[in-house]
Amino acid sequence: MERLSSSNEVIRLVVWIVISLLVPLLPWLVSGIGTAMYQPKKKQELLQREQAFAKTSDVLSTLSKPLSGKEVKEYQVLMTNVVMSPSWIQTLVGGILSLFGGEINVFTKVVDWSRREAQQRLREEAAANGYDEVINVRMETTTLSNTQGAKDKTTGVEVLAYGTAIRY
Amino acid sequence: MQPQVNIPFSNTETIPGMTITQMMGVVTGSTVRAKNVFKDIGAGLKNMVGGELKAYTELLQESRNEALYRMLVDAQARGANAVVNVRFATSSVAGGAAELLAYGTAVVVQ
Numbered sequence: 001m002e003r004l005s006s007s008n009e010v011i012r013l014v015v016w017i018v019i020s021l022l023v024p025l026l027p028w029l030v031s032g033i034g035t036a037m038y039q040p041k042k043k044q045e046l047l048q049r050e051q052a053f054a055k056t057s058d059v060l061s062t063l064s065k066p067l068s069g070k071e072v073k074e075y076q077v078l079m080t081n082v083v084m085s086p087s088w089i090q091t092l093v094g095g096i097l098s099l100f101g102g103e104i105n106v107f108t109k110v111v112d113w114s115r116r117e118a119q120q121r122l123r124e125e126a127a128a129n130g131y132d133e134v135i136n137v138r139m140e141t142t143t144l145s146n147t148q149g150a151k152d153k154t155t156g157v158e159v160l161a162y163g164t165a166i167r168y
Numbered sequence: 169m170q171p172q173v174n175i176p177f178s179n180t181e182t183i184p185g186m187t188i189t190q191m192m193g194v195v196t197g198s199t200v201r202a203k204n205v206f207k208d209i210g211a212g213l214k215n216m217v218g219g220e221l222k223a224y225t226e227l228l229q230e231s232r233n234e235a236l237y238r239m240l241v242d243a244q245a246r247g248a249n250a251v252v253n254v255r256f257a258t259s260s261v262a263g264g265a266a267e268l269l270a271y272g273t274a275v276v277v278q
Contacts, residue, residue, distance in 0.1 A: 027216070030216065031216045031217065034216055034217035035217050035218055037217075038217045038218070038219060039217070039218060039219060042219055042220075064180050064181055065180070071184075071185075072184035072185065075178060075184050077177060077178060077179055077254060079229075079232065079256070081225060081228050081229055081232070082220055082225055083220065083221045083222075083224035083225045083228065084218070084219060084220050084221070085211075085214070085215050085218055085219070085221055086218050087215065087216060087217050087218030087219075088215065088216050090218055110218065114220075117220070135180065136179050136180045138179065138255070138256075140256060140257070140258065142258040142259065142260060142266070143260060144224060144260050144266060155215075156211075156215075156221050156224055158224070158225075158228055158258065158266075160228075160232075160256060160258065162179060162256060163179060164178050164179050164180050166184070
């Protein structure tokens with residue numbers, strides 16, 4: 001009887017230690033699970049939107065004149081932007097990886113994702129306004145600063161894509 | 169809302185179908201903006217899973233339009249009737265504020 005209660009107590013102690021260790025890690029855990037559920041879904045959506053446009057040749061070009069040489073009837077400067085941020089867990093992993101240097105894969109993915117998103121929005125906006133092509137496309141990346149000093153770690157990267165949309 | 173400034177602008181070196189007759193110099197327009205605290209908190213929560221921070225996307229979009237508008241007003245004040253080679257630049261200032269700059273070459277076209 002006495003042995004049983006003591007083993008029960010040991011189990012209770014172990015459970016208590018595990019829980020008290022997990023509690024500080026809870027935000028990271030939630031962030032990790034949230035990231036794994038949210039980001040692949042969004043990336044899949046983006047891929048499908050890109051594939052809808054991939055049937056014809058890309059409407060974006062960085063040339064300052066249209067290659068076809070046709071006369072431009074109408075034009076407008078279009079700009080699209082997106083602000084993306086790495087999740088807490090990605091920031092943590094990135095921070096650890098940056099101790100060793102080299103490529104920080106988690107951050108590469110985030111920046112690449114936002115650049116694709118900004119470009120895709122430019123394609124969609126050009127198509128929605130009935131333009132044939134977007135020439136002289138420029139892209140620009142900015143990091144947004146932390147707000148309220150070091151307490152709020154909200155940081156993001158902004159990608160802006162802009163160009164002249166033209167109609168023949 | 170801001171009044172409309174009816175000046176054609178382009179980020180290519182020419183305005184399609186028109187010729188540049190006179191150069192009026194570089195015109196700029198800029199603005200520094202910050203989002204309100206409540207939306208900052210919302211963005212902070214979204215930070216947990218990463219991905220797009222819509223509040224900031226909209227903030228920067230609005231501000232960039234404002235910067236563009238100021239640039240066009242500058243061009244009009246100089247007697248230009250078009251702006252070519254428009255470029256955008258962004259930098260972040262402390263405290264969650266961002267500076268948006270639009271600049272280009274003011275020209276007279278015919």
